[in-house]
Amino acid sequence: MNNLSASELLNIWEQGRSKTLASQALLLLSASCPETPIDTLAELSIGHRDALLLTLREKTFGQPLNGISTCPECGEQLELTMKVADILVEKKIGPNRELTTTIDSYEVKFRLPDSTDIAFLDETIDMATARQEINDRCILSICDTSESKEISIDGLPVEVMNEILDRIAKADPQADILIDLSCPSCSKEWQMGFDIVSFFWSEINTWAYRILYEVRNLAMAYGWSERDILAMSPWRRQIYLEMMNG
Numbered sequence: 001m002n003n004l005s006a007s008e009l010l011n012i013w014e015q016g017r018s019k020t021l022a023s024q025a026l027l028l029l030s031a032s033c034p035e036t037p038i039d040t041l042a043e044l045s046i047g048h049r050d051a052l053l054l055t056l057r058e059k060t061f062g063q064p065l066n067g068i069s070t071c072p073e074c075g076e077q078l079e080l081t082m083k084v085a086d087i088l089v090e091k092k093i094g095p096n097r098e099l100t101t102t103i104d105s106y107e108v109k110f111r112l113p114d115s116t117d118i119a120f121l122d123e124t125i126d127m128a129t130a131r132q133e134i135n136d137r138c139i140l141s142i143c144d145t146s147e148s149k150e151i152s153i154d155g156l157p158v159e160v161m162n163e164i165l166d167r168i169a170k171a172d173p174q175a176d177i178l179i180d181l182s183c184p185s186c187s188k189e190w191q192m193g194f195d196i197v198s199f200f201w202s203e204i205n206t207w208a209y210r211i212l213y214e215v216r217n218l219a220m221a222y223g224w225s226e227r228d229i230l231a232m233s234p235w236r237r238q239i240y241l242e243m244m245n246g
């Protein structure tokens with residue numbers, strides 16, 4: 001995985017600004033892993049994709065992940081300071097292949113959801129329909145071994161279906177990160193979902209506006225091109241900016 005230069009990151013930001021999070025994730029990965037075909041990247045499980053994105057996030061902005069969460073009980077704002085290493089699940093991730101699990105008399109073949117499964121989801125689809133779509137795509141076959149016949153998802157008891165979904169989630173723990181939080185004011189405890197794609201993209205957005213502002217100021221003061229300014233290290237840009245202010 002390559003580091004992204006300031007200029008590459010700005011280009012990705014520009015290309016991805018009105019795209020879905022799934023597309024933004026693929027833009028970032030294909031730029032940093034140019035040797036891997038985009039179709040291969042799209043077929044990584046969501047957990048595998050997110051592990052790569054966390055690594056890229058660390059290479060780009062460092063280990064600390066700072067965020068804010070609001071206590072659902074008393075409204076207190078909590079400042080969160082985590083590290084990439086805290087979020088990375090220690091599990092060796094292999095290729096996304098067909099898996100089999102058995103629950104009661106049901107033998108279920110499934111694969112883990114990947115970017116192609118979430119890419120087609122229209123943002124206007126409600127969550128229940130979205131879940132149904134992903135299940136239809138990722139649960140490949142169900143065999144009722146007591147009667148030696150294939151059955152459809154609709155024919156499954158609800159508790160068996162829930163158990164299947166639980167096992168799919170457990171097979172790809174990096175895809176569903178929950179952070180335990182507790183409020184210092186009222187002691188309420190809760191869990192917050194952490195999505196590296198929206199977190200990283202929001203940081204890139206803030207960074208992009210800041211760097212464009214720096215480019216504008218340096219270009220106006222010194223007449224340098226955007227390309228030359230972006231090619232400088234952040235440290236050198238900062239010194240020139242400080243010199244401008246006397």
Ligand SMILES: [Zn+2]
Pocket residue numbers: 071072073074075076183184185186187188
């Ligand atoms: Zn509270």
